[in-house]
Amino acid sequence: MTVPESTPPPEPTRIMLVDDQALLRVGFRMVLEAEDDFSVVAEAADGVEAIALATSARPQVILMDVRMPGLDGIEATRQIMAAHPNTRIIILTTFDLDEYAFGGLRAGASGFLLKNSEPRELISAIRTVVSGEASVSPRVTRRLLDLFGTHLPQPDAENGCAAQALAQLTERETEVFLAIAEGLSNPELAERFFLSESTVKTHVGRILHKLGLRDRVQAVILAYERGLVGQ
Structure with a gap:
């Protein structure tokens, strides 16, 4: 009797964290690696490092801070999306409807997330962009445009x-x-x-x-x- 081969589990989603605050990266890593389908493959403290690691670590999803010393997250997002258009980037922002959030969306990000969001919101946002959707609604985008465009x-x-x-x-x-x-x-x-x-x-x-x-x-x-x- 032939025993059917079992289907191997899917590879976990490869995630990179980009934030100049090490403690925030530790917190995000703890939340994400508690999920079986997530794997944090790289961390960067600024935009320049993020661009380099986007090539070497090949993350599928990047959580991108905006206000960092040196190259900011908006320009890093723009350069990463130009070189790796299939990568999904979620902008991390401190304030709701921050003009930087819209700058990130225009640079090619798939959404934005408040840094004080609940863990379930972070996890949901990542799974949403992995599925090919944006983690911010068109209606919210219009609000950003009306406020900051x-x-x-x-x-x-x-x-x-x-x-x-x-x-x-x-x-x-x-x-x-x-x-x-x-x-x-x-x-x-x-x-x-x-x-x-x-x-x-x-x-x-x-x-x-x-x-x-x-x-x-x-x-x-x-x-x-x-x-x-x-x-």
Whole structure:
């Protein structure tokens, strides 16, 4: 009788901690390594070290502090995402709706998290970004934009290709895109356009694909930066 081979357990998510405060890194490590599916593979105390370790340690998720000596977390995020676009970065911030949180999202982060968040919130945020979603809602992103967008430097031409792709959206996709930019959820989109949620998901997926965007948060930012929603 042949005994079926057992399926090996999945590899744990590889996580890097970036913070200039060693005690905070210790605390995060203790919380994360208590989870069977997480592994802290590297720690960095500044942005320069984080960029180097992003290549050598190959983390899937990075918890990134913002205000660090030398190279800050926003620029480190920008450089890491340019070199490793499949990496997911969560910005660590001290204050709710900090302008630095939006700077991190625009640099390519998948979300932001308060440093005093509960352990369950930290764990949930990491699992969310690993699944391919953003850990901050489009509605919260709009709040960040409304509060801080006009005070931040304008982006360069890095989103030029996405802007050109806007012309390729169908009329319905354009309507849905602008509604996403308002921060509407899938159920809210379905109600506004009298569509099923499955149809809405199809539209959203096509929009993100055409625009070369990773998630809905990036869609909100793109619409704001191109003047398609109120500033």
